[in-house]
Amino acid sequence: MxxxxxxxxxxxxxxxxxxxxxxxxxxxxxxxxxxxxxxxYGIDFVGGTVVQVKYEQEAPIDKIREVLKGTSYENSTVTEFGTKEEVTIRFTGSSSDITNDVSDVMNKILVPTGDFEIRKIDMVGAKVxxxxxxxxxxxxxxxxxxxxxxxxxxxxxxxxxxxxxxxxxxxxxxxxxxxxxxxxxxxxxxxxxxxxxxxxxxxxxxxxxxxxxxxxxxxxxxxxxxxxxxxxxxxxxxxxxxxxxxxxxxxxxxxxxxxxxxxxxxxxxxxxxxxxxxxxxxxxxxxxxxxNTDAYRSKEAQKEANKKEKAKLRAMYEQGRV
Missing domain, CATH: 1.20.1640.10 (Multidrug efflux transporter AcrB transmembrane domain)
Known part of the structure; x- marks a missing residue:
């Protein structure tokens, strides 16, 4: 075509x-x-945590931002994720206390925002x-x-x-x-x-x-x-x-x-x-x-001549003439 x-x-x-x-x-x-x-830069490169949340209704982004104020996550970035029912909550730094499960904390904080499900949590340390x-x-x-x-x-x-x-x-x-x-x-x-x-x-x-x-x-x-x-x-x-x-x-x-x-x-x-x-x-x-076209053609011609010369010498060698 x-x-x-x-x-x-x-x-x-x-x-x-x-x-x-x-x-x-x-x-x-x-x-x-x-x-x-x-x-x-995403969390892959700067480190941090991303929490993906799915609501049964349209996600109340303003309400989510409001309930996060006054908590350790108040500087989080809340954005729509794919559909109006899903959001991501991003914040720098990962949980330093492994006994403090981010999922449990988020489940408690987001209770006033409606019916939801935390679908995924990604964490990357700053060093990584x-x-x-x-x-x-x-x-x-x-x-x-x-x-x-x-x-x-x-x-x-x-x-x-x-x-x-x-x-x-x-x-x-x-x-x-x-x-x-x-x-x-x-x-x-x-x-x-x-x-x-x-x-x-x-x-x-x-x-x-x-x-x-x-x-x-x-x-x-x-x-x-x-x-x-x-x-x-x-x-x-x-x-x-x-x-x-x-x-x-x-x-x-x-x-x-x-x-x-x-x-x-x-x-x-x-x-x-x-x-x-x-x-x-x-x-x-x-x-x-x-x-330069002339220089290139001369170089290629020389390569071809060298190739033929090597082939000739190899043939002579194999016939016992060298």
Whole structure:
């Protein structure tokens, strides 16, 4: 199935300046949001307790806040959870007294608010939260380094650096939107970002592979034309793959509920941004980094000559002529 005409070459490189300007504005805006508003870390990373409560009727959020005043939980955050009958009560710090069951205390405090059931209590200590946050950052950093090494070996170092620039572009803008919409940052979100790293780099590798193939099968010297042709040939595949994935993600976003909302939201915005960057952002940086078609073809020709020479020497060795 083709969305775009494969016989037509679109001038992506000719439009690189406005698209890079748009990305620059989005990155600056995202950094400003991250520096001013920051990220809304969930209990996975800062430590604390989340109590999930389900009422038989619509949850009286104002009443819950009122009865919590004057208790050790008066600074809790009470928010609707998925439906109007369910709420979450969040407070920093976990119970330091293991004999003091949070469930029992909450059951007593919330008696005036109506008929309810405490469905779940999650606790994470501050030390564990800090450790999880550090490991999450390490996992993301290691993923980026692994991608850098892989692409540098498979293609050429300029392809690798351009691809990592694209990934950093995607991650920063995604985090900026997460900050803007005050989405809780938890382990599920880290998993979503790592998933995006793999997803978007796959799109980038497809384009890079096409550029390499075009370099090997044509004698075209103009890098802009080579990139335009390669991106145009893979455009239908890229867009179809993204739309197919987005269909599933949107379904999760709408029907998955609050439990996977952060995960679904991160995937949703990340796939859109990742598809955009693989088409409009990564390829221009290959040129900006000084990629030379003649030098690349000479290097590949030398590799092929060395490969044939090794094969010749091995054949001579096996025949006893060396």
């Amino acid at each position: 083709e969305i775009f005409n494969n016989d037509k070459t679109y001038d992506f490189m000719g439009k690189k300046v406005p698209f890079l300007a748009i990305s620059g504005i989005l990155i600056v805006a995202s950094i400003v949001l991250l520096l001013t508003r920051g990220l809304n 939260g800090a450790e999880l946050r550090t490991k999450g950052v390490m996992a993301l950093t290691m993923a980026l380094l692994a991608m850098l090494i892989y692409i540098a070996i498979r293609f050429e170092w300029r392809f690798a650096v351009a691809s990592i620039i694209g990934l950093i572009h995607d991650v920063i803008i995604t985090l900026g939107l997460i900050s803007l919409f005050k989405i809780d940052v938890n382990l599920d979100m880290i998993a979503a970002i790592l998933t995006l790293v793999g997803y978007t780099i796959n799109d980038t590798i497809v384009v890079n592979d096409r550029i390499r193939e075009t370099l090997q099968t044509t004698k075209e010297q103009n890098l802009d034309l080579l990139i335009n042709d390669s991106v145009s040939r893979t455009l239908s595949r890229t867009v179809l793959t993204s739309f197919s994935t987005l269909f599933v993600v949107v379904t999760m976003l709408i029907f998955g509920g609050e439990i996977i909302y952060a995960f679904s939201f991160t995937l949703f915005v990340g796939i859109i941004i990742g598809t955009y960057s693989s088409i409009f952002i990564v390829s221009p940086f290959i040129k900006f980094l000084g990629f």
